[in-house]
Amino acid sequence: MKHIFFIIYLFFALLSNAQHKIEFVSEDITFEIKNDTFFVNGTYFFKNIKDSCSKITISYPFPENKYMGCVKNFELYTDTNKTKYSLIDISNKRTLFTSEHCDSNMFFFNIKYQQQLLKDTAKYILTTTKNWHKPLHTADYKLIVPSDMKIIFFSYYPDTELLIEDKKIYIWHKINFYPDKDFLIKYDR
Numbered sequence: 001m002k003h004i005f006f007i008i009y010l011f012f013a014l015l016s017n018a019q020h021k022i023e024f025v026s027e028d029i030t031f032e033i034k035n036d037t038f039f040v041n042g043t044y045f046f047k048n049i050k051d052s053c054s055k056i057t058i059s060y061p062f063p064e065n066k067y068m069g070c071v072k073n074f075e076l077y078t079d080t081n082k083t084k085y086s087l088i089d090i091s092n093k094r095t096l097f098t099s100e101h102c103d104s105n106m107f108f109f110n111i112k113y114q115q116q117l118l119k120d121t122a123k124y125i126l127t128t129t130k131n132w133h134k135p136l137h138t139a140d141y142k143l144i145v146p147s148d149m150k151i152i153f154f155s156y157y158p159d160t161e162l163l164i165e166d167k168k169i170y171i172w173h174k175i176n177f178y179p180d181k182d183f184l185i186k187y188d189r
Contacts, residue, residue, distance in 0.1 A: 023046065024136065044111065062115065070092055071092050142169060151188075
């Protein structure tokens with residue numbers, strides 16, 4: 001019964017987002033693999049495209065599979081002068097929060113967390129971008145790994161690879177990005 005109420009709540013929250021016209025514009029995310037931990041530090045940019053106040057409910061998902069373990073040290077930041085938010089729920093499946101915006105300026109959320117790596121694969125969910133029914137204007141990703149780590153597979157092949165001191169850095173820059181698959185990295189320990 002609890003799940004049914006949550007599904008109904010989520011349906012109306014998504015309907016509310018569609019009616020209030022907040023646009024998900026771009027994202028800039030840095031991933032890092034250190035030992036058995038996947039670090040995520042992402043900034044997500046939005047714009048209120050209405051002249052009136054708009055409330056947004058965001059469900060920020062975490063991958064659950066045989067490769068990814070528990071999420072820890074979740075942090076959510078905003079431009080505290082403009083953007084206020086309320087956390088509704090935090091779990092290993094997702095974080096749910098709301099925010100209200102009364103001007104047409106850009107606003108952002110910065111989300112940081114760590115997730116345990118159980119095997120040889122790291123995953124970040126990109127496909128939920130489809131819920132916004134528009135591509136991102138820009139999407140920038142950076143993956144940092146130890147220089148001796150061998151990457152076996154990328155779901156998106158990087159645009160650039162750098163070697164700086166004891167780290168390899170992979171960079172992606174996407175324009176009008178409408179992801180059809182999640183960000184997946186398979187590596188050899």
